[in-house]
Each structure stands twice: as C-alpha cells, then as structure tokens.
Amino acid sequence: MPIILRLLSRLAISLALLLAVSIAVFASVEILPGDPATTILGRNASPDRVEALREQLGLESSPVVRYWDWLKSMAQGDLGLQATGNRSVWSTVSTPLRNTAILAVVAFATTSLAAVGGGLIAGRRPGNRADRALSIGTLSIVAMPEFVIAGLLISLFAFRLDWVSSVSLVPLGGTPLDTPSTLILPVATITLVAGSYGLRLVRALVAEASSQPFVEAARLAGVRETTVLRRHLLPSVAAPTAQVLAFSVPYLIGGTVIVEQVFAYPGLGSLLVEQIERRDVTVVEAIAMIMTTTVIAGFLIADLLGVLTTRHTPRSSSRPSAALP
Amino acid sequence: MTTPSLLAPAPARSSRRLDLTAVVAAAILIAVVVLAVFGPWFAPHPAGQTIGRPLANTGADGWLGTDRLGRDVWSQILHGGRRTVIIPLVATLAATVAGDTVGLLAGRHPRNRTLDALLMVIIAMPAMLILLLLLHRFGKSAWVPIAAVVVVAFPYSVRYARSASTKAWGSSFVEQARLRGESNSWILRHEVLPNVAGPVLSDTGLRFTTSVQLVTAASFLGFGPGAPATDWATQISKNLDGASLNLWAIAAPALMIALLTVPANLLADRLAARIEQ
Numbered sequence: 052m053p054i055i056l057r058l059l060s061r062l063a064i065s066l067a068l069l070l071a072v073s074i075a076v077f078a079s080v081e082i083l084p085g086d087p088a089t090t091i092l093g094r095n096a097s098p099d100r101v102e103a104l105r106e107q108l109g110l111e112s113s114p115v116v117r118y119w120d121w122l123k124s125m126a127q128g129d130l131g132l133q134a135t136g137n138r139s140v141w142s143t144v145s146t147p148l149r150n151t152a153i154l155a156v157v158a159f160a161t162t163s164l165a166a167v168g169g170g171l172i173a174g175r176r177p178g179n180r181a182d183r184a185l186s187i188g189t190l191s192i193v194a195m196p197e198f199v200i201a202g203l204l205i206s207l208f209a210f211r212l213d214w215v216s217s218v219s220l221v222p223l224g225g226t227p228l229d230t231p232s233t234l235i236l237p238v239a240t241i242t243l244v245a246g247s248y249g250l251r252l253v254r255a256l257v258a259e260a261s262s263q264p265f266v267e268a269a270r271l272a273g274v275r276e277t278t279v280l281r282r283h284l285l286p287s288v289a290a291p292t293a294q295v296l297a298f299s300v301p302y303l304i305g306g307t308v309i310v311e312q313v314f315a316y317p318g319l320g321s322l323l324v325e326q327i328e329r330r331d332v333t334v335v336e337a338i339a340m341i342m343t344t345t346v347i348a349g350f351l352i353a354d355l356l357g358v359l360t361t362r363h364t365p366r367s368s369s370r371p372s373a374a375l376p
Numbered sequence: 377m378t379t380p381s382l383l384a385p386a387p388a389r390s391s392r393r394l395d396l397t398a399v400v401a402a403a404i405l406i407a408v409v410v411l412a413v414f415g416p417w418f419a420p421h422p423a424g425q426t427i428g429r430p431l432a433n434t435g436a437d438g439w440l441g442t443d444r445l446g447r448d449v450w451s452q453i454l455h456g457g458r459r460t461v462i463i464p465l466v467a468t469l470a471a472t473v474a475g476d477t478v479g480l481l482a483g484r485h486p487r488n489r490t491l492d493a494l495l496m497v498i499i500a501m502p503a504m505l506i507l508l509l510l511l512h513r514f515g516k517s518a519w520v521p522i523a524a525v526v527v528v529a530f531p532y533s534v535r536y537a538r539s540a541s542t543k544a545w546g547s548s549f550v551e552q553a554r555l556r557g558e559s560n561s562w563i564l565r566h567e568v569l570p571n572v573a574g575p576v577l578s579d580t581g582l583r584f585t586t587s588v589q590l591v592t593a594a595s596f597l598g599f600g601p602g603a604p605a606t607d608w609a610t611q612i613s614k615n616l617d618g619a620s621l622n623l624w625a626i627a628a629p630a631l632m633i634a635l636l637t638v639p640a641n642l643l644a645d646r647l648a649a650r651i652e653q
Contacts, residue, residue, distance in 0.1 A: 071497045079509045187397065187642065194641030195634050196589045198596045202612050202630035210623040305502030309593055313616065320504070324597055327512045335512060339505055346500050 057358050065351045076339045077118050080332055130337040140337045151318035153227050155303035157234055158241040163296050165246030170253025177258040189247035201240045201313040218315045237314045245299045252295045256288040290360035297353035301346035398646050401639035408635045412457025419454040424604025431621035441622040444615050449624055452611055453632060459607040463518050464587035467525035472580045474526050475533025483541030495531035503528045507590055511599050521594040525587045536579045544571040574651040581644025588637050608633050
C-alpha cells in the first residue's frame with residue numbers, strides 16, 4: 052500500500068475510535084441508570100426544580116437526539132454552558148487545561164530523558180548488575196500507586212528535609228511557571244512513574260538491538276563503546292523509542308489526576324474530581340472528551356511514527372503495545 | 377539444543393538456585409497480608425478512637441504518634457489493612473474471571489473485529505477517567521472501584537488470554553477431542569484451560585497491582601469507606617495537610633501500601649518470566 056493511503060487509513064481509524072469513545076463517554080455520563088437532574092439537586096429536591104433542570108439539560112428528548120446535538124456542538128468547539136451555573140464550560144476548563152499542559156511538557160522532557168538514558172544503561176549489556184538493579188527498581192516503582200510515591204516524596208523532601216513545598220500554590224491569575232519550584236515534586240512523581248514504564252520498554256529495544264550480530268561484531272572488533280552506542284545502538288532503536296515516548300503522552304494529560312490532587316495542582320485532573328463531586332454533567336463530559344482525544348492523538352502519533360519509519364528500520368516487530376494505566 | 381555462544385547475553389540465573397529477591401519478596405508479602413487480615417484483633421485501640429492530641433509526634437501517644445483527629449496511627453494501620461487488601465483481591469478475581477473467560481473463548485476465532493473495536497475503545501479511555509465516570513454515576517461504594525478494575529483490566533486480560541489460548545485451540549489434542557465428538561465446553565475445560573493456566577495465572581498476578589492502584593485511588597480521592605471504617609489510602613489523603621507535624625501519619629500507610637504492591641509485582645514478574653521460559 053502506498054504510504055499516503057496507510058497514513059489516511061490510520062487517520063480514519065483514529066476518527067472512528069474517537070467517535071466510539073464519545074458514545075461511551077456520553078452513555079456513561081447521561082444514559083446509565085440514574086438521572087443527572089436528581090444527582091445534581093439531591094434526593095430531597097422538589098419535583099418542580101428537578102423538572103426544570105431536566106428541561107434545561109434537555110433530558111426529555113431521546114438519547115439519540117441528545118447525543119447528536121451534543122456531538123454537533125462538541126465538533127464545532129462549543130463546549131456549552133455549565134450544568135450548574137451559567138458560565139461557559141470553556142472559561143472553566145481553559146486555565147486548568149493550560150496548567151496541565153505546562154506540567155505535561157516539563158514532565159515529558161524529564162520522562163524522555165529518564166526512559167532513554169536508563170533504557171540505554173540497562174539494555175546495553177542485558178543481565179549485568181546495572182540491568183538487574185534498574186529492573187527491580189522500575190518494577191517496584193510501577194507497582195506503587197502514584198499517591199504513595201508522592202506521599203513518600205512529600206514525607207522525605209517536604210517535611211523531613213524541608214527542601215520544597217508540599218503543595219503547588221499557584222498565584223491568582225498567574226501560571227505555575229511564575230513559581231517553578233511548585234513543579235518539582237509533581238514532575239518528579241510523574242517522571243518516576245512514566246519514566247519507569249518507558250525505561251522498561253526502551254531497555255527491551257536496546258537489549259534486542261545489542262544482541263544483533265553487527266553490534267556484537269563491532270564490539271569484538273574493538274570499537275569503542277561510545278561509538279557502538281552512537282553508530283549502531285541508537286540508530287536502530289530511535290524509531291521504536293519515539294513510539295514509546297509518544298505512548299507516554301496520553302498518560303501525561305489523562306493520567307495525572309491523582310498527582311494533581313496530591314499536590315493540589317490546579318490542573319485538568321483536579322477540575323475533573325471537583326466537578327464530579329459537584330455533579331456538573333457538561334464540564335465532566337468536556338474534560339472526558341479532552342482527555343480521550345489526547346490519548347487517541349498520542350496513539351495516532353505513535354502509529355504514524357511507525358508507518359513513516361518502518362522503511363528505515365529492518366524490524367518493526369518490536370512495536371510497543373503497552374499503555375500506561 | 378543450540379550451541380551456547382560466547383557472545384550470547386548472560387544467561388538468566390539458574391532456576392534451581394534460590395532466588396533471594398523472590399524469597400524476600402514472598403516473606404514481606406505474607407507478613408503484610410497477615411498483618412492486614414488479623415490486624416484488627418491486635419490493635420491497641422478500637423478503630424476511630426481518639427487517644428490524644430492531634431498529630432502528636434511519635435513516642436508518648438503510640439510508637440507512630442497520632443493522626444489529624446488524635447487517633448493512634450498504628451491502630452489505624454491495623455484496622456485499615458483488611459479493606460486495602462481484600463477489595464483489590466476481589467476486584468482481581470472478578471476481572472480475571474470476566475476477561476479470561478471472554479479471552480479463552482475468543483481464542484477460537486482470534487480475528488473478531490467487533491471485539492477488537494470494543495477493547496480499543498476501553499484502552500483509549502484513561503483508567504482514572506473510567507473510575508471517575510463510574511464514581512460520578514454510582515457514587516460511593518466498594519463495588520464501584522471493583523467494577524472499574526473489571527472494565528480497565530478487561531482489554532488486557534482478553535488479549536492476553538486470547539493469544540495464550542489460540543495455539544491450544546488449534547492443537548492436535550483439540551482436533552482429536554473434536555473428532556471424538558467432545559463438546560466445546562469439554563474441550564475448553566480439559567484441553568485449553570490446563571495449557572494456558574500458567575500464563576493466565578502469572579497475568580493475574582500482574583493485574584493485582586493495577587487493582588490495588590485503582591481501588592486505593594478511589595479511596596484517596598475521598599470515595600473510601602466512611603469513618604470509623606478506614607483503609608490505608610484514606611489515611612494518606614486525610615492526613616496530607618497536617619503531616620508536617622507527624623509525618624508518620626502519611627508515611628506509615630504509604631509504606632504499607634508499597635510493602636503490599638512492590639513484593640506482589642516482583643513475584644508476579646518472576647513467575648511470568650519462569651513460565652515464559
């Protein structure tokens with residue numbers, strides 16, 4: 052198949068997936084048993100008020116019609132009005148989205164560094180001491196819930212050593228970049244989690260590459276280790292490594308709910324938790340769609356990287372399929 | 377047998393040699409589970425009882441001090457273990473039964489586009505989002521995180537059990553059984569299941585960690601049990617604010633969760649590696 056057709060088909064699959072996910076999100080928020088109007092107002096609300104809110108939310112029409120209307124406005128970038136209050140959803144979502152994006156960009160840089168650097172160290176000589184230590188270390192880190200890692204980091208660095216603050220206080224109207232120190236512990240937590248996943252995947256790629264005949268031959272020929280790394284190992288793992296890193300992007304946007312909550316970081320995850328407690332249907336739907344769109348975009352980028360680079364790499368069998376939880 | 381090569385990577389350590397990491401991990405895991413299950417019987421104070429001033433340091437009021445409400449941290453740990461261990465265990469079992477049943481059956485016809493599409497939709501939604509949407513819809517209950525674990529783990533269990541069983545379904549034993557006129561369910565129970573039991577078991581071990589992560593996340597976000605009932609994640613989230621005064625109020629439950637999940641994950645990984653050999 053010509054490459055352009057393959058790209059287009061991947062794009063079509065992603066769009067179909069996004070559509071399917073939008074149905075799942077809409078269904079789980081509005082169609083599953085229970086009524087948003089009563090959940091918002093509470094069980095003791097008067098029937099009149101429930102009726103009024105049902106009308107405001109448009110719950111009287113059929114689910115298919117409601118879904119279609121919702122999808123149309125979403126597609127036009129109109130996230131609608133909040134279910135509880137009269138602000139537009141976008142004005143509620145935009146600042147937390149920016150804060151999460153800032154956290155994600157910084158954490159992506161540190162995660163990539165940890166995954167690639169650690170993966171090279173561990174996979175260069177499979178089975179040696181560094182490899183075994185990193186294997187046990189990363190297995191231990193990915194086993195821990197994020198708030199446990201964060202809790203241990205806070206205990207040590209914020210309370211025992213008093214080096215950093217345990218909460219990310221962002222000045223009113225400012226951005227987290229105004230006080231970069233608030234980013235240290237959240238970024239460290241995310242890097243430990245996502246970096247460990249990435250490290251294990253990159254390590255597998257490097258280990259596979261370093262057992263290949265041309266690498267062994269180069270080493271036997273007495274080529275310096277840094278040259279082996281630069282000339283042979285890095286080029287053959289570059290493409291699948293880029294895929295591994297692309298797979299970590301969804302986690303950085305959709306998976307950091309807990310980390311934001313621990314450090315009271317004013318991002319999308321904190322907003323989602325807050326709005327779920329407030330039972331605001333429209334905001335929850337909007338955040339859910341933003342998060343899943345990022346996941347699918349991450350998958351798509353990884354997929355496209357795979358399509359674009361398969362011609363240059365001899366084997367594409369090592370395509371990573373592991374996604375972060 | 378292939379001839380051993382001088383160039384081959386260092387061989388995995390002999391399986392006959394005692395694996396020190398695995399032994400230590402197993403000992404820790406057993407100790408934590410015993411502590412969690414029998415802890416309430418040995419707790420110095422009843423669950424939720426105030427014994428002194430809030431966030432007192434270690435020493436005078438219990439060896440780990442007191443929490444935000446003046447409760448003995450050590451007693452709270454002993455009372456909170458059962459939920460932290462048992463709910464994820466139930467969730468893992470439920471997820472294994474659901475995912476592996478579908479996966480083993482799907483192994484007969486591995487190319488099923490409808491199933492693949494369904495799995496992809498679930499994978500595309502972040503686990504925390506699925507958990508929060510379910511909490512949003514069904515509110516505070518231990519069953520919600522269990523349901524979330526079943527949904528989140530489903531695609532991975534199905535794919536794993538499907539690929540493990542595809543070979544078994546196509547094997548000559550199955551062919552013979554079919555010629556003998558055995559039913560599909562007989563074949564599944566007697567020919568397929570014994571062949572995939574090992575891999576599926578090791579996959580279940582790895583799922584346990586994911587279960588703990590999701591279930592404790594729900595508690596951490598405030599959807600845990602109501603007082604005086606408690607679990608380790610709830611203790612961390614409730615004490616984050618004051619923990620600068622007595623950091624054991626969060627460090628102790630955090631260490632307990634780590635001592636539960638880290639050995640479990642290391643053991644499951646060793647088991648999976650051994651079965652793969």
